Amino acid sequence: MSVTAPAGFAAAGTEAGLKKSGGLDLAIVQNLGPASAAAAVFTSNRCLANPVIWSKQVIADGVVSAIVLNSGGANCYTGSQGFQATHATAEAVAEHLGVSSGDVLVCSTGLIGEQLDLDAVTAGVASAAGELRADAARTPDAGLAAARAIMTTDTRPKEALHRAPTGWTIGGMAKGAGMLAPGLATMLVVLTTDAQLSSAQLDVALREATRLTFDRLDSDGCMSTNDTVSLLASGASGIEADLTEFTEALTAVCQDLTRQLQADAEGAAHDVAIEVRGAKTEHDAVDVARAVSRSNLFKTAIYGNDPNWGRVLAAVGTTDAAFDPYNIDVAINGVQVCSGGEPDQPRERVDLTPRDVTVIIDLHKGGETATIWTNDLTHEYVEENSAYSS
């Protein structure tokens, strides 16, 4: 159930000594072919980490042979020395695997504004490349090691799998626990498939899947400089996938990983789905749901098991979406607390003790809908992000 589940992929995770806390911190996922088609999407932050700048060049031709990922340092705002470190990392991978460095994606995650220890990185690359040559690199254990190596404040590795009845497979791994906001989140995701698809097809499928999943996870409103979601296709199943069917499956895998990211968000005590219905446009629905998801007052209320729907509507009121303040309904965990902009059921009826919370906002302006997944704002979030420099 990992990036090694589809045929034609090998993975390795190793300890390069980059993470102060120790443990696995460098991973390589290699596409063994026969095809090497790929697509990738990146953060929309204008301050791009060096590995993102590099990887955007790599993906331009839709060909990727391998992806190397490290935790223990974001390599962002590290100037030309930082870019050279990214370049050297790709060169090292290329040399060990006998591929072109221009076909090696690089991902980094960790603290911004600190130089990576390039000696440690290159030693880690050598070690991981050695592992890749063994048969064991194609096993679930190898995929799991890679998934562990990219963790930062994540408490558990995140993997997902889809096996199509028609014979191809999608595997995936993800990391991300803070800076989880769209465009994308502080997330690194590697998706693999043995389906036969062109890089152009992969790009279409990946953009549609991320639009509906990772882009709608907004844990803490903070956008990272390093987010990268990549999709590598080996074609090793020998089966041409139907693009619609593939996109649906890919979306399901991405959704699975999205929910895992949400469930492991830093310090979260609740997983909150904010569903907006009756919107005039999908854009409106996303806007309204996102505004609520970013309200610290809403998020702290949820933490306190307080169904404070006034804070929901105060956040709705900051948007440009089409709505009439006197024709909005709000339900929290199945209790209609507000109808037509007035109090309906007593808020005391809402039970917020379960971890899963659903807020449904009906704008009564059309037929569009969207859901944003977020978390509450807790003591543990404050603790983790004030005590841990990341």
Next chain:
Amino acid sequence: MSVTAPAGFAAAGTEAGLKKSGGLDLAIVQNLGPASAAAAVFTSNRCLANPVIWSKQVIADGVVSAIVLNSGGANCYTGSQGFQATHATAEAVAEHLGVSSGDVLVCSTGLIGEQLDLDAVTAGVASAAGELRADAARTPDAGLAAARAIMTTDTRPKEALHRAPTGWTIGGMAKGAGMLAPGLATMLVVLTTDAQLSSAQLDVALREATRLTFDRLDSDGCMSTNDTVSLLASGASGIEADLTEFTEALTAVCQDLTRQLQADAEGAAHDVAIEVRGAKTEHDAVDVARAVSRSNLFKTAIYGNDPNWGRVLAAVGTTDAAFDPYNIDVAINGVQVCSGGEPDQPRERVDLTPRDVTVIIDLHKGGETATIWTNDLTHEYVEENSAYSS
């Protein structure tokens, strides 16, 4: 040093029984004339509380005789019953003071989505109106009682004063501790002056003053439904104020109150000034500073005394402002931690133990500058807003 400092004003604060915690919770400020010119600005939230809807009608002709304010309930999302309560409150004030209800501003603050106890409000109005008839209502103590009556989670009343050498005076009071974000914050502010100015002049002065002060306080990114800043002029000094001089003085008074609001923001441990320099436009400067002020990761880092400038630049990267990621400087409390988008001085040199923190971001794109005042994100903020339904 209060709303009663300028000649021609009386104030009262009373206990109407609206606040569950008890204490003063209803205030009236009366303009005794001879003039009754006024201006007001309101929240830009599209979900308006009933008192805001009412007060927008009242201010239309620029004439205000009195303002009544209550804590213990926002009277927002309370439907037609709620609007009738606001109307009845203004009628009660008008009857007791012998003025037109159409010249009575109403402000409310507290929990959204709960009906006000109108009987308690009208009894409180009668009590406050009785106090207003006494000479004591023109003393600083009366102004202080009014300032106390509008407090919610505020830990202290907020007042400010400016006496112009040319003979007129501005006094002010404010409340606000959470939902402090622009457009405006959860703030109620009453400003009084005995200068002779028309309502049109007051409007110009008030909009300029709030643009540079209250609108640039962004404690927690949450915009209230009830914000109202009003300015009442009695003309009792008999002196026509120079509009430029008056606007400068009014801005200083608003700035004083802004800093008091910042210093008393819910649970804050640091008062942070985010100053953006070298912006192409003032709008860019405000945008960049506001983006940083709303980053929970930046805010928790400050709480943890962690000069994590990467989180500053990650927030800058989410804006549309003109900047080059490789030509940005960041200084925190006087230490240049980032120059030209690369690490400069070691972050360990930054001392974040003082309550006041200054972050200076230079975009090197022009000559415009702006400062946003914000706070850190603390355990106490989470505690107050998860445990207290407001």
